[in-house]
Amino acid sequence: MSIRSKLTLVTLSAFIAIYSIVGGMLSRSNSPLVRAIADPGPYPQLRIFEEVVRHIVSDYVEKPDLEKVRIGALRGLTEGLDPYSAYLLPQQVKEYQSNKGKGDSTGMVVGQYSGFAYVIALVPNSPADKAGVRVGDVIEYVDGHATSDLDLYDVKTLLMGAPGSTVELSLINRKTDKIKLVRGTVPAVQPETKLMESQIGYVKAPILNKGQSEAIETAIRDVIKKGAKSIILDLRGSAGGDLKEGVSLADSFIKSGVIAKSIGRKDKVISTFDAKPENDITDLPIAVIIDRTTAGASEIVAAAILENQRGEVVGERTLFGMGSEQELFPLDDGSALLLTTARYAAPSGKIFMTDGVTPSIEVKRTDLADIATAESDENKQQNQTRPQTQTPQQQGGNTPPVLVAPKPSEDILLKKAVEVLTSGTKVKRKAA
Numbered sequence: 001m002s003i004r005s006k007l008t009l010v011t012l013s014a015f016i017a018i019y020s021i022v023g024g025m026l027s028r029s030n031s032p033l034v035r036a037i038a039d040p041g042p043y044p045q046l047r048i049f050e051e052v053v054r055h056i057v058s059d060y061v062e063k064p065d066l067e068k069v070r071i072g073a074l075r076g077l078t079e080g081l082d083p084y085s086a087y088l089l090p091q092q093v094k095e096y097q098s099n100k101g102k103g104d105s106t107g108m109v110v111g112q113y114s115g116f117a118y119v120i121a122l123v124p125n126s127p128a129d130k131a132g133v134r135v136g137d138v139i140e141y142v143d144g145h146a147t148s149d150l151d152l153y154d155v156k157t158l159l160m161g162a163p164g165s166t167v168e169l170s171l172i173n174r175k176t177d178k179i180k181l182v183r184g185t186v187p188a189v190q191p192e193t194k195l196m197e198s199q200i201g202y203v204k205a206p207i208l209n210k211g212q213s214e215a216i217e218t219a220i221r222d223v224i225k226k227g228a229k230s231i232i233l234d235l236r237g238s239a240g241g242d243l244k245e246g247v248s249l250a251d252s253f254i255k256s257g258v259i260a261k262s263i264g265r266k267d268k269v270i271s272t273f274d275a276k277p278e279n280d281i282t283d284l285p286i287a288v289i290i291d292r293t294t295a296g297a298s299e300i301v302a303a304a305i306l307e308n309q310r311g312e313v314v315g316e317r318t319l320f321g322m323g324s325e326q327e328l329f330p331l332d333d334g335s336a337l338l339l340t341t342a343r344y345a346a347p348s349g350k351i352f353m354t355d356g357v358t359p360s361i362e363v364k365r366t367d368l369a370d371i372a373t374a375e376s377d378e379n380k381q382q383n384q385t386r387p388q389t390q391t392p393q394q395q396g397g398n399t400p401p402v403l404v405a406p407k408p409s410e411d412i413l414l415k416k417a418v419e420v421l422t423s424g425t426k427v428k429r430k431a432a
Contacts, residue, residue, distance in 0.1 A: 236290065255277045
């Protein structure tokens, strides 16, 4: 049984024990539980934790392994915060420090959804791409380790490794459910450009890693030289990346105003990123395309353009907000807490991790409707337990999500962006 499963059983037993004695304790005004209910601060919570441990030690059906209980409890504490906070064991702390600054060796951007590791984005011609991994894949196991029992940090650590080494991925909802991925060098990707109908310059942005904002700015200047009278900036599949690159790219479109904010504890604004007029490269009309695979640095760009009323944002609400900063807090035994200490937000203060970016012109993709309903009759019985498409509000279980369907024959998001630019559509916005 996994640590998480054991902790669940232990916690359930402890709460049953506590619940069974609540009646008697409520009559004693000085009891720790009564004081904890009246005072929700940290110290009463610690007293409850102490009581739970006492019950586990004295009342649990067998002698518990308190080391496992402690580790499981600490991991559970950070799991209740966000996907990017984690409790690291001493060996993991050493690995964290040695891996700091090392580049990606797979070409995948992985997030967590409904308890599983999920492939949000993929670098073309990367090791993961060559191995057959696809955007939307749900990773059930990494080298035999169930991702539903792991923190996102653990999953990313397992995926890391030296070029030439291999990692086995077990995927859900794929004919080939196991893939051997040979780690290697992840190629730099250049922005894709073309001149479309009505002299619309199309620029497809890759993941905004270091130096990409400058490459995209060069691409935009190039399509303008070719005669573009308006710009489509396609941010689909651009996830993760360097948040400073997102600020820099947004600054190239906005002459004045706030681009993004860094928000700390108690919603305190730590820093504000303002547009600089000298960095503006064009005043042409712009439409930005986003979808569920737009995350991190690209959300900064989309939100800044939208909230500064610089252009329209077309597509779907973003789902995997990644804009945050973590700090490592060492503990006495050599372990450490990796805690989120700041989160990035739109000019209005909407935090990407919790609110995402909602487009000004939403396009509902019929190909992302419940995929299971489109199965043929002969496959329905075989796939009757296939997970259903979920929204963030429906998270909480360990049901694997189905978020990305096969690529449709018609790109309706791009079609809508073209329509917005050719018709001069402007959406009336509510005050932020």
